[in-house]
Amino acid sequence: MRSLSVVAACTFVMLSGCVTGPTAPEPLPADLASAPTSLALGGKVLTLETGLWRDFQPAAPPDGRPLIALFRVKTDDGSPVPATLRADAVWVIHDGLIWSGVPREERPRAETLPAYEVVAREGRKWGPGVTVDTVVRLRDANDRAFLLRATNQLIHRTD
Numbered sequence: 001m002r003s004l005s006v007v008a009a010c011t012f013v014m015l016s017g018c019v020t021g022p023t024a025p026e027p028l029p030a031d032l033a034s035a036p037t038s039l040a041l042g043g044k045v046l047t048l049e050t051g052l053w054r055d056f057q058p059a060a061p062p063d064g065r066p067l068i069a070l071f072r073v074k075t076d077d078g079s080p081v082p083a084t085l086r087a088d089a090v091w092v093i094h095d096g097l098i099w100s101g102v103p104r105e106e107r108p109r110a111e112t113l114p115a116y117e118v119v120a121r122e123g124r125k126w127g128p129g130v131t132v133d134t135v136v137r138l139r140d141a142n143d144r145a146f147l148l149r150a151t152n153q154l155i156h157r158t159d
Contacts, residue, residue, distance in 0.1 A: 027147060029098060032091050032135045035147035038076075041085075041140070045076040048150040049115075050134045052092070054127060055158050067092065067123025067155065071103060071136045073116045073148065081116040083109065084141040090120045093133040099124045103136070127155030 027035075039046045051070035071090055073081050087103040101120030109116060118136070126132065131152045138146045 026089075026100070027091075027135075027137070029093075029096075031147065032093060032098065032149070033133070035135050035149035037149050037151065039138075039146055039148050041138075041146065042082045044079065044082065046073055046081065046138075046148060047076065048073055048134065048136055048148045050150050050153045051156075052127075052132065052134070052153055053156040053158055054125065056128075057158060063125060064128075064157070066121070066125055067099070067127075069101065069120045069123055069134065071118050071120070071134065072112075073136065073138065075114065078114055080114040082140075085116060085138050087116070087118045087136050088139055088145075089137040090118070091135040092123060092126075093135070094124070094126045094130060097124070099126075128157035130155055 037047065049072040051072070052067060054067055055065040069090060069092055071087065073085070073087070075081055090101045090103045092099045092101070101123060103118035103120050105117070106119045107117060131154050133149060133151045134153050135147055135149045138148060140146070
């Protein structure tokens, strides 16, 4: 009976390492750093653009508000990003430090066409005036995950 428990436990551990989908482990820093800057998917080539800023307007605290990050996925031919793609995680990397955020579609896709846009808020108080790398994780209709990266993105400031 004990050997059956050991076999069952080993099988569970082995299968846990094969999990894909929403319960899959988070990417390692090396995975984020090596994510592609373009992605061929569904007959389209996707790239990532970002808009990053911190608010220093008079109503903001003296050290400014946390980072806001806009992630815009675009196709190389200007056609709409496949509607079956969705973003479920984002990362901003600065000097070896990583902030992970939960992206939200703050505007309907119909308003952002042909691009697909998500926003993550309450980031780190990096910058402004520093460059970072950004990564978005996209999932398709089959729940397969794809990383897409943009490098040397400037954090701006609003006054």
